[in-house]
Amino acid sequence: MTQLSLSSRETLLGDPPLARFSRLLGEPAATQALTRLDRELDWQRPSLRLYGREHPIPRHQVWMGSPDARYRYSGRNFCPEAWHPEVAAIRDAVVECLAAAGQSARFNSVLLNRYADGEERMGWHSDDEPELGAAPLIAAVSLGAERPLRFRWKQREAEAFNAWLPHDSLLVMGPGVQRRLQHALLPRRHRGLRISLTFRWVHPSRIHD
Template sequence: MPLSNQQLLMPDAEVYIDRNFITPAESDALFTDLTANIVWEQKPIQFMGKTVMQPRLTAWYGDEGKSYTYSGWTVDPMPWTPTLLTLRARVEGAAGVVFNSVLLNRYRTGQDSVGWHSDDEPELGTNPVIASISLGAARNFQFKHKHNPDLKQTIELTNGTLLLMRGTTQHFWKHQIPKTTKVLGPRINLTFRVIN
């Protein structure tokens, strides 16, 4: 896949998109498989001094020993499923990177979300490569520059889309999936990563 032909024009970042990475029929089958066969959790998090439930379901899969610390939690990986291994190989072919873990997020309705953040945890390395697959309902994925508030970008991530972030993207940009009343259907997002 010629990712270089699909680069988004964002300063201080390398972001690529392929809206047809997975066919609609295959995406729907993957969505059904992952909904049924992934061990989903909803964890409590600290928000403005209160303990609240994370506004989405999550799961962490990967190679043995590839634990991940984020949002105040350290999670140990579940072993790869056959479906996840197949997807990993496909994403590795597009990204040119060997991934050893994947964070899955399940957004049940438009009210599920993830707030502004960068994927900049120490175990991801200096310039992490994050390969993100979207399945199910389309959701807006928003970027904002950390040092220039006028630099913003919104991308609609549709069923079967691959979004690849690499280089200095996490140093200079935050991203989020905001709440919306316009989306009623569920969405699953898989973000393949390298844990050092």
């Protein structure tokens, strides 16, 4: 059961909608979840093909969800692992949080990224793969070291900005965010372990082999 109250919601953008919530799980549940996921998941470091060469990603990750929630990224298909009980509980807390805020959502998959320190990172991208649909809602939970997610407008219509993501926070990227903006987790010195969970809905019929 989430301990989140509606007063903890902060609107970062109105159009497209981008909002941040704090205290999703509460303590000690949030720290316990971080420790459990770090220890119990089968963290992987796949290589992706960029400009004709294979490069190991600068972080570890796990793709998890329903059996048909396959995901294609950078020319590779990722088959989901079964839901871990801790991850399923966090998913349910996110759905409950959004429902309390008047927003209906469902998720059949999650990408978990593990950043061991501030040097591990995620490059510029949008979560706009065809299997996510035209206007996806992406809900990103952050556990561990606080780091900013950097956003920039694809058409450069405004200045780039940071969305700081503290421990036990939830960032909700609503419809239109992926179409109009890119985001990245850039290197930061003196930052410790961070695990992010980005929940989404994959449309199996839109997956291209």
